Amino acid sequence: MTKVELIDKVAEGLGLPKREVEKMLEKLISTIQNSLKADQKVSVAGLGTFVVKEKKARIARNPKTGESVQVPAKKAPKFRPGKELKEIIQA
Amino acid sequence: MEKDNPTATKEKLAYKLAKIGISRNHSRQIVDCFFTQLAQSLRRCEVVNLVGFGSFHYKIRAARKGRNPRTGQSVQVPAKRVIQFRPGGRLKSMVRKPEAKET
Numbered sequence: 001m002t003k004v005e006l007i008d009k010v011a012e013g014l015g016l017p018k019r020e021v022e023k024m025l026e027k028l029i030s031t032i033q034n035s036l037k038a039d040q041k042v043s044v045a046g047l048g049t050f051v052v053k054e055k056k057a058r059i060a061r062n063p064k065t066g067e068s069v070q071v072p073a074k075k076a077p078k079f080r081p082g083k084e085l086k087e088i089i090q091a
Numbered sequence: 092m093e094k095d096n097p098t099a100t101k102e103k104l105a106y107k108l109a110k111i112g113i114s115r116n117h118s119r120q121i122v123d124c125f126f127t128q129l130a131q132s133l134r135r136c137e138v139v140n141l142v143g144f145g146s147f148h149y150k151i152r153a154a155r156k157g158r159n160p161r162t163g164q165s166v167q168v169p170a171k172r173v174i175q176f177r178p179g180g181r182l183k184s185m186v187r188k189p190e191a192k193e194t
Contacts, residue, residue, distance in 0.1 A: 006132070006139070010128055024121055032104065034185075037186055040099050041098040043100050044104075050176075086174070
């Protein structure tokens, strides 16, 4: 499913114009992004939690050349599926 | 990092969305609808790709032998589906910078 398909589904479900729903989805996404940027967890009941994880600096290897490279510390977004979602997807 | 930083919930997302100029109730409903559709799509085993944010995939984790850590008994853990989230470029780059005030 792509953004467009998601927008279609929501617009249809709620009887709203697609244009409006599109604006809202963009706003929703940017709101989540900004929360994560501020190191805030985003917890969506029924779905899961988006968190930011800190990754330590480490020494990695270029698999092609075998050279060691220093990988700096960084932060990465993570998603932890919630219980409901985990159950829902067991077919 | 979590101590002073309240978790954002659907409620808060809806509150922010309402600033576009729709009612709180309405925006709550819309936020819910987005996430429900997302979950349902995952349930149909689709890949959900939201450009700029990330994509949700699922993987099948093979059955394995596990152990009850309390009793030491070995148990068979069945194969199951697990969701994987791959953050998109924009989200990754927004979040990337490590905290300046590190110990």
